[in-house]
Amino acid sequence: MWALRRTPNPLKFQGLSVVASRVCCAKSEIFSNYLKGNSFIYESPQVASRKCLFYHIGAIFSKFSMLTQSKSSQEGEESSESEDNLKDGFSELKVPASVNAIEERNAINGNENELASEFGLFDDDEHDVGEHSVKIMELLDAEANSGEKTSMKGSADAELFQAIISTPASYIHGVLDKWVEEGKDLDRSEISLAMLNLYKCKMYKRALQLSEWLEANKRLDFIEIDYVCRIDLIAKVSGLDKAEKYFEMIPKSFRGEVTYRTLLVNCATANNVNKTEQVFNKMKVLQFPITAFACNQLLHLYNRVDKKKMANVLLLMEKENVKPSLTTYRILIDSKGQSNDLAGMDQIVENMKAEGIQPDIVTKAVIVKHYASGGLKEKAEAILVEMEGGNLEKNRGVCRFLLTLYSLLGKVDEVGRVWKVCESSPLLKECWAAIGAWGRLKKIDEAEAVFNIMYKTRKKLSSRHYEGLLKVYLNHKMLAKGKDLVKRMADSGCHIVPSTWDYLVKLYVEAGEVEKADSMLQKATQQMQIRPLFRSYMAIMDEYAKRGDIHNAENVFYRMKRAGYVPRLRLFNALLQTYINAKAPAYGIRERMKADNMFPNQELSAKLHQVDSFRKSKLLNLLE
Secondary structure, three states, rough: EEEEEOOOOOOOOOOOOOEHHOOOOOOOHHHHHOOOOEEOOOOOOOOOOOOOOOEEEOOOOOOOOOEOOOOOOOOOOOOOOOOEOOOOOOOOOOOOOOOOHEEEHHHHHHHOOOHOOOHHHHOOOOOHHHHHHHHHHHHHHHHOOOOOOOOOOOOOEEEEHHHOOOHHHHHHHHHHHHHHHHOOOOHHHHHHHHHHHHHHHOOOOHHHHHHHHHHHHHOOOOOHHHHHHHHHHHHHHHHHHHHHHHHHHHOOOOOOHHHHHHHHHHHHHHHHHHHHHHHHHHHHOOOOOOHHHHHHHHHHHHHHHHHHHHHHHHHHHHHOOOHHHHHHHHHHHHHHHHHHHHHHHHHHHHHHHHOOOOOHHHHHHHHHHHHHHHHHHHHHHHHHHHHHHHOOOOHHHHHHHHHHHHHHHHOOHHHHHHHHHEEEOHHHHHHHHHHHHHOOOOOOHHHHHHHHHHHHHHOOOOHHHHHHHHHHHHOOOOOOHHHHHHHHHHHHOOOOOOOHHHHHHHHHHHOOOOHHHHHHHHHHHHHOOOOOOOOHHHHHHHHHHHHHHHHHHHHHHHHHHHHOOOHHHHHHHHHHHHHHOOOOOOOHHHHHHOOOOOOOHHHHHHHHHHHHHHOOOHHHHOOO
């Protein structure tokens, strides 16, 4: 049987027979054709109010356990170039002098799944879309291998790439014009290699500029992979809306499965449920195969914003005989772990193994994380011993995971033991994990020592590497040290990506300088052409809400919509709280919500009634 955990309900259910769409509460149109006529029986035990109810569904994916209690996550992080000077003192990125330096900068991401890094593995707002990026790079690699230039390692083999990274972004088109004037090679192999290496280094803005120049100057006959890269890059740099507009301009003959899949991934990454479902439906209409990859994007999305809908995806997978992948199981494991249903999580792991799929290192790390948060330290430690493999010297690849996981368990000695293995020649990803681990254990001196090792032994650090220590300072409210680190970052010529701006915003907010945080973010958006993270805006919005500052809160609301963020309950909740704290009516708020296709939940409805109470009657208005 497949147990679905429902949200707490004051009513006691006896035993009902309903179609699966009602069990899942909020059947989306994606699955309407699959659920009609298929009835399933469920029943629930009687439980006291405030406890979760369990429902058993027969005949559908009986090997999975899913929960439906959800909390909305925030916008996933995006990487973007920031090339222009900012008045606050953050200077332009100085490009590394060699490809090796770029590889060092990229090393923190590793070659595994994106969840493998602490960015995604232990932050609720991150999700795994690395599988699609890997697919894009594989396609680019195939195109690059069609010629003689096949490797990033030698500068002669990546001359175009070197030219692109060796100039400020504002001059890239000029560099490419000069490249052609000098009669240098610009065949598909060279272009694909440059694009591949830009992807590897996450230089998405430069990659987009290359794509734009190629199309505008008709230097390349675009095929599907070129359109795939363009959609993906536009979404990463400029947002989903612009990516959609470009998608509509692509000739229909090149809108294949990979092109639609790229749009699907980016819709899900943007947490846009409606558009994600629309693209998924369109793929079905076009009779593209329903794959585990496509279903996983929906599962990722629903796991963040509406867990009730996850059951629908599993129904569809069962109906279409889509075999779940390791990623599918990992999402389900994480979903159960988030609700602290560790027994249910264990059952999913057993079912996965019964299907012949063994958990990889990332999945094991997810399991350990939830054991740690759930208080099952012995079970967590048993898996850590298994991950370590008996010889840590020979199994260095697991060290960065162990550092983080042992710190979650509060094991200071174990973190020290693992770091000692790495200390003589640490990789960047190991340093990053160690800084976070020591910070989590409140060992600030040790965290700073690791950062200094990293700083002294590397030619160039990116803003991501500074973020580890910046996060430690933020979590411990060490604002002076945080600002000093930011100055050090600026002095080094380091460029600032959206995730770093997020830490800077929070530093100022924590210091009570919300106006400074807001001003800084506006300058970064306008002068450096970045797209701030959803949570950066919300940190500022929440502060204005506390103050009842309607003018500034509305301004942030407007800027978020202009940046391409779809209004959601979280945003309207903060806006209404602003009006409540200001004791002012929010005229037209219901109409605004309706226009944005938002419908209030119980909490939001209560706030709407509260702001209504501030309205003056017509008689009082006349008397004043």
